[in-house]
Structures are given as C-alpha cells and as structure tokens.
Amino acid sequence: MKRLLICFGLFLGTLTLMAQELSIEGGRFRKGDDPAWSAPAFDDSSWQEVTFNQSWEELVDYANGYGWYRIHVVIPSSLKKGVVEAIMLDLGAIDDSDQTWLNGHPVGKDGTFPEDPGGYSSEWGRRRHYIVDPSWVRWDRENIIAVRVYNYGDPGGFYRGAAKITKPSLKDFAKLSLLSEEGGYKAVLTTSVKTTGTLQVTVSDVMTGATEVAKTQKVTVPAWKEKLLSYALAPQKRISVTYSDPRFPEELKAEVCSPYILTPPAPATPRYNGPLVFGVRPGSPVIFRLAFSGEKPMQYAVEGLPEGVVLDPDKGVLSGSCAVEGDYPLVFTATNAKGSTSARFTLCVGEDKIGLTPPMGWNSWNCWALSVSQEKVMASAAALINRGLADYGYCYMNIDDAWEAEFRTPEGRIAANEKFPDMKALGDYLHANGLKFGIYSSPGDHTCGGYLGSLDHEQLDAEVWNEWGVDYLKYDWCGYSKVFDAGRDKSEAAYIRPYLKMQQYLREQPRDIFYSLCQYGWGKVWEWGAFVDANSWRTSHDIQDTWESLYVTGFERQPGLHPYAGPGHWNDPDMLIVGKVGWSSSLHDSRLTPDEQYTHISLWSLLAANMLIGCPIDLIDDFTFNLLCNNEVNAVNQDILGHQAHQDVVEDGMQIWSRDLYDGTNAVGIFNLNGTTVPVSLAGALAKIGLQARTVRDLWRQQDIPTDAIYQIPPHGVLYIKTGKE
Numbered sequence: 011m012k013r014l015l016i017c018f019g020l021f022l023g024t025l026t027l028m029a030q031e032l033s034i035e036g037g038r039f040r041k042g043d044d045p046a047w048s049a050p051a052f053d054d055s056s057w058q059e060v061t062f063n064q065s066w067e068e069l070v071d072y073a074n075g076y077g078w079y080r081i082h083v084v085i086p087s088s089l090k091k092g093v094v095e096a097i098m099l100d101l102g103a104i105d106d107s108d109q110t111w112l113n114g115h116p117v118g119k120d121g122t123f124p125e126d127p128g129g130y131s132s133e134w135g136r137r138r139h140y141i142v143d144p145s146w147v148r149w150d151r152e153n154i155i156a157v158r159v160y161n162y163g164d165p166g167g168f169y170r171g172a173a174k175i176t177k178p179s180l181k182d183f184a185k186l187s188l189l190s191e192e193g194g195y196k197a198v199l200t201t202s203v204k205t206t207g208t209l210q211v212t213v214s215d216v217m218t219g220a221t222e223v224a225k226t227q228k229v230t231v232p233a234w235k236e237k238l239l240s241y242a243l244a245p246q247k248r249i250s251v252t253y254s255d256p257r258f259p260e261e262l263k264a265e266v267c268s269p270y271i272l273t274p275p276a277p278a279t280p281r282y283n284g285p286l287v288f289g290v291r292p293g294s295p296v297i298f299r300l301a302f303s304g305e306k307p308m309q310y311a312v313e314g315l316p317e318g319v320v321l322d323p324d325k326g327v328l329s330g331s332c333a334v335e336g337d338y339p340l341v342f343t344a345t346n347a348k349g350s351t352s353a354r355f356t357l358c359v360g361e362d363k364i365g366l367t368p369p370m371g372w373n374s375w376n377c378w379a380l381s382v383s384q385e386k387v388m389a390s391a392a393a394l395i396n397r398g399l400a401d402y403g404y405c406y407m408n409i410d411d412a413w414e415a416e417f418r419t420p421e422g423r424i425a426a427n428e429k430f431p432d433m434k435a436l437g438d439y440l441h442a443n444g445l446k447f448g449i450y451s452s453p454g455d456h457t458c459g460g461y462l463g464s465l466d467h468e469q470l471d472a473e474v475w476n477e478w479g480v481d482y483l484k485y486d487w488c489g490y491s492k493v494f495d496a497g498r499d500k501s502e503a504a505y506i507r508p509y510l511k512m513q514q515y516l517r518e519q520p521r522d523i524f525y526s527l528c529q530y531g532w533g534k535v536w537e538w539g540a541f542v543d544a545n546s547w548r549t550s551h552d553i554q555d556t557w558e559s560l561y562v563t564g565f566e567r568q569p570g571l572h573p574y575a576g577p578g579h580w581n582d583p584d585m586l587i588v589g590k591v592g593w594s595s596s597l598h599d600s601r602l603t604p605d606e607q608y609t610h611i612s613l614w615s616l617l618a619a620n621m622l623i624g625c626p627i628d629l630i631d632d633f634t635f636n637l638l639c640n641n642e643v644n645a646v647n648q649d650i651l652g653h654q655a656h657q658d659v660v661e662d663g664m665q666i667w668s669r670d671l672y673d674g675t676n677a678v679g680i681f682n683l684n685g686t687t688v689p690v691s692l693a694g695a696l697a698k699i700g701l702q703a704r705t706v707r708d709l710w711r712q713q714d715i716p717t718d719a720i721y722q723i724p725p726h727g728v729l730y731i732k733t734g735k736e
C-alpha cells in the first residue's frame with residue numbers, strides 16, 4: 011500500500027495517509043477545563059505540542075484532573091467513498107474518561123466525569139471508536155478534533171501511540187455476538203445499516219475438535235434491528251458463527267465454548283505438587299507448608315531438617331529458624347489411607363536466598379479492590395486450605411490497597427482501618443497454617459486508592475509490618491508521582507530512590523519480606539530491580555479481564571524481558587484474572603473465554619510470573635480450580651532454573667514461546683492469537699525453534715502426544731507442551 015507522509019509542522023508530529031487510513035501521532039494539549047475549547051475557531055496556538063505515545067505526565071508537568079487535546083487534521087475526501095460515507099475516529103485508549111468533538115459536533119464519550127450523575131468512572135483500557143456523521147467533516151480542509159479528558163491516577167490522556175481516522179468496516183456498524191440464554195446461546199446480529207448476507211454456524215466438540223453440526227443460512231436484517239437465532243450448547247461444545255455481507259471484505263465472527271476441564275483429577279494417594287526449593291535468610295522464621303494433594307487426613311514426616319526447624323506432622327507445616335547458612339537436602343513424606351509418597355526437597359539458608367521460585371498465592375485487588383476486609387481475607391485463606399489450593403503451593407495471602415486507617419497514631423504508626431480489627435491475629439492465623447502474609451503500601455504520601463502511603467515513615471512502617479508478621483510487601487508508586495514530578499531529576503536514580511529506601515528498612519527486620527515493586531514497568535525497572543534487591547517488579551500497567559488487556563500485558567509487554575528474571579528476582583506481569591473478579595464488592599465471572607484463560611495461565615507459567623490468584627478462593631469453581639491446580643503446568647512456573655521463556659516465533663497471528671527446564675527438557679507454548687481456530691503441525695512448529703522429538707507431553711491434559719499430528723488450536727488458545735530429552 012502506498013504511504014504518503016505529510017508533515018504538518020512540529021505541533022502535529024507526523025501524519026501518515028494510507029489509502030483507507032490517516033494516522034495521527036500527536037496534537038496540542040493544555041491542562042484545565044473550559045467548554046470553549048471544543049469550538050473549532052478557538053485559538054490553541056499557545057498550547058503545548060504532545061505526541062500520543064506517552065502519557066501526559068511524561069510530557070507535561072501535570073497529573074490528575076482535566077486536560078484537553080486539540081488535533082488539527084486535514085481529512086481527505088478519498089476516505090468518503092465506499093458503502094457507507096461515514097468515517098471513524100479511532101483514538102486508541104485514553105486514560106481515564108473522555109468526551110470528543112469534531113468541528114464542534116459531539117461525536118462520543120467514554121467513561122464518566124466527576125460531576126456526572128453517578129460520579130466518575132474510568133474506561134482507561136478501552137479503544138475509542140467514534141463513528142462520525144459525514145456532514146460534520148470538512149473534506150480536504152482542516153478539521154479540529156477536541157478531546158476533553160479527565161485523569162485520575164497514572165497515566166493520563168492518550169498513551170498508546172497513534173490515533174487514526176479510518177473508513178468504517180462492517181464491524182463498525184454491525185455486531186455479531188453469542189449471548190448465553192437458558193440451555194444454550196443466542197446469536198445476535200445487531201446492525202445500524204440494512205444488511206443481507208450469509209450466516210454460518212458450526213458446533214464442534216471441544217475435546218476432539220470434531221464438527222457435529224454445520225449450517226448455512228441467508229439472512230436479511232433491516233437497519234437498527236437485530237436478528238436472533240438460538241443454539242443449544244451442551245457441555246464441552248464449541249459454537250462458531252460467521253456472518254458475511256458481500257459488500258464488505260471482512261466477516262463478523264463470534265465463538266463460545268463451555269468451560270472445559272483438561273487437568274486430570276489428582277490421585278487419592280499423596281502427590282507432592284510444591285516447589286523443589288525454599289529459601290530463608292539465616293535466623294529468619296521458616297514458614298513453609300508441604301504441598302501434597304490426596305485424600306485427607308494425611309500425616310507428614312521430614313528427614314534432614316537442620317537444627318531449629320521443626321515440623322507439625324498433622325498440618326505438614328515447617329516452622330522455627332536456622333542460623334547456619336547452607337543447602338539442606340530434605341525428604342518429605344506424606345501418608346494417607348491410600349498410601350505413602352516421598353519427595354526430595356532443598357531448604358536453602360542464606361542471605362540471598364529468598365524468592366527462589368516465583369511467589370504463588372492470592373491478592374485481594376482483582377476481586378475486592380477497595381472493599382477488601384479481614385473477613386474476606388480469612389474466607390479466602392481458609393478456602394486455600396479447605397479447597398486444596400495450598401496443596402499446590404499457593405501460600406501467600408496478600409492484602410492490597412484499602413487496609414490503611416485514615417490517620418497515623420500520635421506516635422506516627424500506620425494503623426489498619428475498621429475493616430481489619432486485628433492484623434497481628436491475622437498474621438498469626440496464616441503462619442500457624444503455613445501460609446504467608448502480604449501487605450501493600452506506596453512510597454508516596456497516598457496510595458492509588460487514596461489511602462495513607464509510607465512517605466517519610468518508611469522505617470516505622472517496616473517495623474509495624476514486622477510486628478504484624480508481614481512476609482510480602484507490594485510497594486506501589488502511585489502517590490510518589492507528586493514527589494517525582496516536583497523534582498528536577500528524572501534519571502534512573504530518581505526511579506530507584508524510593509525503592510532503595512524502603513528495602514533498607516525491610517532488610518533491617520528480623521524476618522524475610524518478599525519485596526514486590528509496583529510501578530508499571532516505568533524507567534525500565536527490570537534493568538535495576540535486582541539492584542534494589544527487589545524480588546519482583548511489575549512490568550506493565552494494571553491488567554483487566556479482557557482479551558485486549560491480556561494480549562497487551564502478556565504478548566506486547568513481556569517479550570525481551572527474560573534475561574532479567576531468575577531465582578530471587580522475577581518479572582511480574584500482574585495478577586491473575588481467572589475466576590470471579592470485579593474490582594469492587596460486586597463480582598462477575600472473568601470475561602475471558604475458557605481458551606483465553608488457558609492461554610493466560612500457560613503464558614504466566616512460561617514467564618515464571620508471580621502466580622497471585624485474583625478471585626475469592628471460596629468461590630472458585632471446578633474450571634478455575636483446573637486452571638490453577640495443574641501440577642505439571644505449575645512445575646514449569648516453579649522450575650528451579652528460573653529461566654523465563656522467550657518469544658521465539660511471531661508469524662501469522664501465531665506465537666511460540668519456550669523455556670528450558672532444570673531436567674533438560676523444554677516447555678513450549680504455541681499460541682493462536684487469531685480469532686479463528688488454526689491447524690498446527692506440531693513437528694513443524696517445533697522445527698521452527700530447533701527442537702525435534704518423537705513424543706511430547708501435553709501439559710494441560712498430562713498425556714504424551716505424537717508430534718507427527720496436526721492439532722487444532724482454538725481462537726486465542728494454546729497448545730502447551732513439554733518436550734522430552736530425546
């Protein structure tokens with residue numbers, strides 16, 4: 011396609027005109043809020059020029075509140091011709107809410123503003139697609155797009171690169187969805203233009219891929235009407251519908267499948283599913299729960315324990331401490347009515363020995379967010395044990411934001427609010443069960459949720475957390491932006507400073523505190539995270555339970571980060587979005603499809619990512635349990651080499667990621683990021699990354715599969731395997 015570059019002067023950056031698309035890299039910005047700024051004739055020549063690939067805080071000295079962008083753009087009449095004369099503004103994602111005008115005409119609004127009825131709500135992750143009435147466009151002349159933005163927290167405004175003006179396609183007028191109804195699904199085609207086309211439906215078996223029903227029918231739907239067709243959906247079935255209108259080149263597609271369970275049930279005999287190592291600093295409390303699945307009750311025994319460390323044989327919990335550095339080889343044995351199983355294990359005692367495998371556990375944010383309470387934490391902690399997730403190595407119980415009281419005590423101590431009546435008792439309960447206690451704070455004076463942060467109280471806060479028995483700190487930049495923005499220093503040292511300071515006080519405590527940095531990957535944190543002795547660092551912005559968010563977080567932000575991960579220091583692509591999430595007191599099932607959820611957990615396993623469950627454990631269903639408690643999938647995540655996977659192949663919407671494991675094998679994820687099922691030759695895929703094998707292990711199904719076969723990888727799905735040593 012011919013690309014024509016038009017330079018529009020400094021203010022506009024570069025405008026790229028392709029046959030069907032006009033790309034806009036930047037515009038003019040000013041802080042504040044004034045309705046007059048939507049008028050096309052307003053003189054914005056004194057406004058600051060900005061580009062759209064960075065948030066506004068990175069470009070101008072301004073964080074929360076209102077800001078406006080004005081974009082001057084010549085819209086060519088070549089965009090006008092086609093089936094429908096409208097054009098579409100694709101503004102990319104805007105943080106947080108926006109209202110947009112073209113030449114003074116309101117074209118759209120996403121999210122809400124503080125003064126709106128019901129108050130402010132963010133839509134930071136959503137792409138803005140505004141269809142514009144063609145009569146509002148000044149063809150082949152300058153147009154003004156005015157965008158009013160309200161930002162709360164980081165980052166602000168446009169932040170995901172170029173905006174675009176395009177000719178809309180069928181999907182911009184019509185939507186094909188499959189909505190659940192009693193006993194199955196209904197396909198709904200909603201359209202704002204009259205359309206006549208072909209609807210194809212197939213129903214196939216999720217496990218075998220075999221097509222069971224294939225139907226084609228002609229449909230006509232008048233403008234502003236919808237067509238409804240119902241389909242029954244039996245368990246383990248996949249329904250795919252495709253609609254095509256011959257006037258538009260692309261098709262609409264929708265697909266659903268019922269949740270399907272691939273992980274075989276655990277045997278009734280004891281099976282060890284936990285990490286093969288656990289590290290502790292000399293003299294620090296040992297808190298470790300032996301992770302054996304199988305019928306309960308169970309009795310536990312351990313051989314080789316160093317002096318000072320003891321086992322509770324009924325609970326399988328190690329406690330005590332060990333003063334002498336060294337690697338202690340242990341043998342765990344678990345016995346129940348069905349049999350007895352032993353597993354080799356190493357207890358490492360040394361200064362640099364914490365976080366030897368990625369942390370596994372729970373965090374309150376993705377489900378409860380600011381509505382978290384001690385009661386909710388206790389419910390999830392109890393379920394971690396009763397539902398058997400602790401038998402798979404999940405052990406951290408981390409309270410995120412919103413535990414903090416409004417004011418410090420007169421002595422300056424941070425305190426918990428009324429939702430957390432007794433933090434020390436909570437810590438004691440967790441430790442007595444071999445679980446670990448995590449907490450959250452910010453290096454700023456307030457957290458992202460507006461609660462008290464640790465600024466200027468770092469030492470005292472670390473001491474208070476030690477008294478409560480805290481084992482994990484998530485330290486979230488947020489309110490620190492105020493300090494950072496006020497300073498002239500924007501170098502790497504300025505990013506490092508607050509994190510180094512807290513680490514010094516954490517290290518002074520007589521217990522191990524896993525140090526988890528949260529600053530969304532700014533300042534290339536992976537390059538200096540280990541220097542501040544952090545055990546993990548967030549590499550990206552907050553994840554949400556949508557495919558777009560999973561795609562950006564997992565497949566766009568993580569490539570290239572593998573050299574920075576290893577025992578003690580992990581890249582953290584954010585918490586899990588399976589099960590019931592909601593970021594409030596009202597929860598919903600993850601909006602990811604079952605295939606996307608397999609992709610999510612497979613990728614996090616490959617990435618050696620922190621495995622922090624984001625849903626209430628007591629509400630976990632069988633499908634989610636199957637995702638979280640596959641011992642072979644988790645063993646890759648916990649592999650003691652700690653080699654994070656690298657992205658090896660990106661081709662036709664497919665990606666292959668692989669990592670090597672301590673036993674000489676490789677874990678390989680073959681991901682289909684396309685919207686339709688893709689047949690893949692396994693031998694061909696392995697050859698692309700230089701691997702040959704006669705048989706490989708399907709990690710989800712836990713069975714060996716031949717390499718000389720073709721496998722159907724569902725849309726946004728994965729084939730996750732481990733190659734043998736041959």
Ligand code: GLA
Nearest residue numbers: 375410411458459486528552
């Ligand atoms: C930020 C973090 C989230 C969560 C919230 C709490 O957005 O990235 O993970 O901790 O703050 O306010």
